[in-house]
Amino acid sequence: MRQPSHLTVACVVEKDGQFLMVEERDKRSGEMVFNQPAGHVEANETLFEAALRETREETGWEVELIATLGVALYNPPDTDEIYCRTAFLAQPLQQLPGASIDPDIHAVHWLDYASLRAMSARMRSPLVLACVERHRRGECFPLDVVFEPRDEP
Numbered sequence: 001m002r003q004p005s006h007l008t009v010a011c012v013v014e015k016d017g018q019f020l021m022v023e024e025r026d027k028r029s030g031e032m033v034f035n036q037p038a039g040h041v042e043a044n045e046t047l048f049e050a051a052l053r054e055t056r057e058e059t060g061w062e063v064e065l066i067a068t069l070g071v072a073l074y075n076p077p078d079t080d081e082i083y084c085r086t087a088f089l090a091q092p093l094q095q096l097p098g099a100s101i102d103p104d105i106h107a108v109h110w111l112d113y114a115s116l117r118a119m120s121a122r123m124r125s126p127l128v129l130a131c132v133e134r135h136r137r138g139e140c141f142p143l144d145v146v147f148e149p150r151d152e153p
Helices: 047-059 113-118 126-136
Strands: 006-015 018-025 032-035 038-040 061-074 083-095 105-112
Touching: 006 047, 006 061, 006 126, 018 047, 018 113, 032 105, 038 047, 047 061, 047 083, 047 105, 061 126, 083 126, 105 113, 113 126
Parallel strands: 006 083
Antiparallel strands: 006 018, 006 038, 018 032, 018 105, 061 083
16 A cells, blocks of 8 residues: 655756756655755745745755746655646745754755766756756746636636
8 A cells, every 4th residue: 555645846046057956865764965945835835835844944045936847746766755746946035144044954065067967876866857857858847737716716
């Protein structure tokens, strides 16, 4: 029997050819891994709100969502867990002065594409680079592809 799915969001944030990434400890393996700012959607929160909150909490950056990169399902090896991840493209607005970073985040980095590719084995999941690749190919959709029933007339 499968465990309930995890509903998650992630933001690909690029500035001057550098991608905003977080370094965190993988809870299963104990290894340090890299990820976009990402996390679980909380109760009564929209996907947009979750993406903005997770980015702020994990990096101290305020961003603006500009596109939807897509939705992916991921079933990590050796587990029954299923993740449904909606990824957004965002532009950085400002680094928030004195922002408190989530204690699970070891470090925040701006990394270029070549560095990300070189560290591909250290990504939290295959979804991390897949989202960057979608962005680099221009595969994105308007934000309104994601909607809430309360948004409809």
